[in-house]
Amino acid sequence: MNRNVFLHQIVFLAGMAFSAGCAVQPPQTTPTTTIESPIAIGPETDFAHIDLGEGLYLRQIRADAFVVTHAFPWPANSLILEMENSDLVLAGTPYTPEAMETVLEWIRGHFGERNIVAVNPGYHVDNLGGNDVLIKQGIPVYGSDLTAQMLAERGEQTRQMLLGMLPGAANERYYKAHAEIPYVAPDHLFPIDQGLILTFGTEQVEVYYPGPTQAPDKVVIYFPAKNILFGSCMVLGGDKAGNIHEADMANWPKAIEKLKRFNVDFVVPGHGDRLDPGLIDHTISILESTP
Numbered sequence: 001m002n003r004n005v006f007l008h009q010i011v012f013l014a015g016m017a018f019s020a021g022c023a024v025q026p027p028q029t030t031p032t033t034t035i036e037s038p039i040a041i042g043p044e045t046d047f048a049h050i051d052l053g054e055g056l057y058l059r060q061i062r063a064d065a066f067v068v069t070h071a072f073p074w075p076a077n078s079l080i081l082e083m084e085n086s087d088l089v090l091a092g093t094p095y096t097p098e099a100m101e102t103v104l105e106w107i108r109g110h111f112g113e114r115n116i117v118a119v120n121p122g123y124h125v126d127n128l129g130g131n132d133v134l135i136k137q138g139i140p141v142y143g144s145d146l147t148a149q150m151l152a153e154r155g156e157q158t159r160q161m162l163l164g165m166l167p168g169a170a171n172e173r174y175y176k177a178h179a180e181i182p183y184v185a186p187d188h189l190f191p192i193d194q195g196l197i198l199t200f201g202t203e204q205v206e207v208y209y210p211g212p213t214q215a216p217d218k219v220v221i222y223f224p225a226k227n228i229l230f231g232s233c234m235v236l237g238g239d240k241a242g243n244i245h246e247a248d249m250a251n252w253p254k255a256i257e258k259l260k261r262f263n264v265d266f267v268v269p270g271h272g273d274r275l276d277p278g279l280i281d282h283t284i285s286i287l288e289s290t291p
């Protein structure tokens with residue numbers, strides 16, 4: 001195995017345009033009808049940042065949906081969603097147990113005590129690094145049988161390769177943390193080919209596997225009542241495919257085509273600032289131009 005496994009994340013770090021000083025949502029000055037639709041849509045949209053500490057912030061994209069970005073050091077996205085019955089769903093996790101704890105503290109401050117359910121989109125640490133804390137706190141963590149298997153078989157190998165991407169004194173803090181993050185498998189497994197439907201009151205969440213993509217086990221998580229698709233790392237938010245070491249380049253574009261059946265206002269990639277539905281075609285065009 002070469003050391004390019006996490007190169008896609010490096011590429012994002014290099015190419016990332018952080019929207020520093022991003023526009024704060026203007027306060028509502030006039031009463032309006034109930035807002036059911038997203039606050040705003042589009043590739044250039046800046047959402048208000050809620051800063052949770054170094055490298056960790058939220059963007060609120062709807063009243064009931066927050067994108068979590070954790071740059072440790074490579075920015076990666078996860079999601080917090082409030083369901084119709086008041087339960088919360090976490091799609092993906094930040095990299096570290098510490099960041100996961102910070103996010104859970106924010107959740108309790110913002111929403112109060114709620115039932116929380118987590119779903120892992122894959123076995124890489126940017127998908128499930130918070131599992132140790134979630135499981136210790138009694139939060140059920142759903143993931144595919146393949147994700148659990150790959151974590152057991154390849155987790156430590158991917159850790160070593162990631163550590164290889166963190167050389168020198170400047171990375172010492174990240175290196176130490178990544179060397180110690182417990183890689184904990186999801187504790188509620190489903191057969192990946194069957195996917196998973198979770199029901200919260202009248203609202204459903206669909207976990208869908210379109211076949212192997214950027215890694216063999218990536219799944220997407222669809223929120224039909226919110227028109228949000230968490231594409232995770234199979235949806236590309238930057239300008240390059242980056243790491244294709246574990247990728248199935250033949251199936252990946254076909255898999256992305258399958259995502260077009262979802263009605264979406266937002267598509268959240270594993271990495272990158274863009275959150276618009278155009279990311280589906282953007283991903284396909286990047287893959288087509290990747291040798």
Ligand SMILES: [Zn+2]
Nearest residue numbers: 124126233270
């Ligand atoms: Zn990733």
